[in-house]
Amino acid sequence: MRIDLPRRNFIKGFACVGAGAAMLPCCLPRVALAAGGLAFTMREIANGVFTFQGVNELMTPVNQGAIANIGLVVGNDASAVIDSGGSMVEGQALANAVKEITDRPVRYLINTHMHPDHIFGNAAFPDATVVGHRNLPGALEARSAFYLQSYRNQLGDALMKDIAIVPPALLVDDRLELDLGGRRLELRAWQPAHTDNDLTVRDIASGTFFAGDLVFMGHLPTLDGSLLGWMHQMEALAAVDARRVVPGHGPSPTDWPAALTAERRYFEALARDVRKAIADGVPLAEAVKTAGRGERERWALFDDYNERNATAAFAELEWE
Structure with missing residues (x-):
């Protein structure tokens, strides 16, 4: 099963998952982001771990803001979504895909940082606890008006409809562990690098590391925090005990x-x-x-x- 982002009309259909997801429905839906838009497919990369891979492009009406990688981890009692996408159209497609994958409720929506391609779909998960870096509320408060205006110019009114800046209710000061029921996620807050509010997620069971935009592949890294801070933390980043990484942008997963x-x-x-x-x-x-x-x-x-x-x-x- 593969992520499919074709630039063609709405495609109906299902892609079957492989073995190792017996507790989940046998098929994953390919959900259209909007009529005539991009298809949204989540791929299982480890048992109970799924990703959507964004395109290495600027956010536009054509790609509907779907440029960042997104994650889902399913436990025995609940699930967690890592980032929500670059529009409510994408966020709703993500929410619909999650419902097809599992009946475990989305207990947590984890935002890896403040940028719109990662948070504009937050309102599609009204029942989830939004989790973020300790600096994320301040960053969103400082930039929310600018984001809502500038991306309206970039994406257009239709894609900006229903977008709300949803701040985190649960903050990570240094490290925090979340329990999904027999499945633990290790969250880590980093010093200024890509931004001043970078947060990573490690699924301990599968060794999958959701690095957010601390890791770019193919897509040029973008600097909105500290170059020196990013470089100085490279060794600590590389030392994270993981089998594979889901970068914020680029091939997902890849070797770590x-x-x-x-x-x-x-x-x-x-x-x-x-x-x-x-x-x-x-x-x-x-x-x-x-x-x-x-x-x-x-x-x-x-x-x-x-x-x-x-x-x-x-x-x-x-x-x-």
């Missing part, structure tokens, strides 16, 4: 910790180029045009995000 190799290389190149520009007295406006350019052919969306990353890196590194 090998998934960090390309990201680490990009950060080192970006930092090296920015430091050299600062040492040579190159002004910011010129430095951001060349910093990290050696990585351009290795990443999707490089031209969309690299100069912004370089600008943030320059502002941070000039005060080292």
Whole structure:
């Protein structure tokens, strides 16, 4: 069974899961996000662990905001969803898919960080306890008005309908363990890196690590927190005891910790180029045009995000 994101009209049908999901329905539905839109299919990657893989694109009306990877873990008593997608259309498709997979209620909706492609579907899970990093409420409060306006311009009124910024009710200060009934999830709050509110989830039973946007594959990493913080935490990140990782963007799942190799290389190149520009007295406006350019052919969306990353890196590194 595979994730299917075809750019074609609504597809009806079911994809059968493999062995190891005997406690679940024998088939997983492929749910249309909207008429004429993308199909939404969840794939079982380990016993009781499912993912949806987003596309490596900017959020647009065509992809309906479905660009981030999403997770589901099913226990004996309850289930947990990791991130809710980039629109209520996607969030509702996710909720419908979960109901087809399991009758265990969604007890927790875990948000890995503040960005709209991960939280705009939150309102599709009104009965779940939303869980987030200790800094997530403040980040959402500071940005919610901007998000709702700027993404209305980007996605259009139809896809922004019914979106509500739903803050977490349960906060993770450092680490927190959630019990789904015979299945435990280990949540960890990180220091500023991709954002200042990055949260990861490890399913202990299967060794599956939901890294959120602390891990990008294929899609250029985006910097909205601290480059130095991200780089300094790479060893701790790589030390997480997991068999596989679900990155925030890119192939899901993939080998761990090998998934960090390309990201680490990009950060080192970006930092090296920015430091050299600062040492040579190159002004910011010129430095951001060349910093990290050696990585351009290795990443999707490089031209969309690299100069912004370089600008943030320059502002941070000039005060080292």
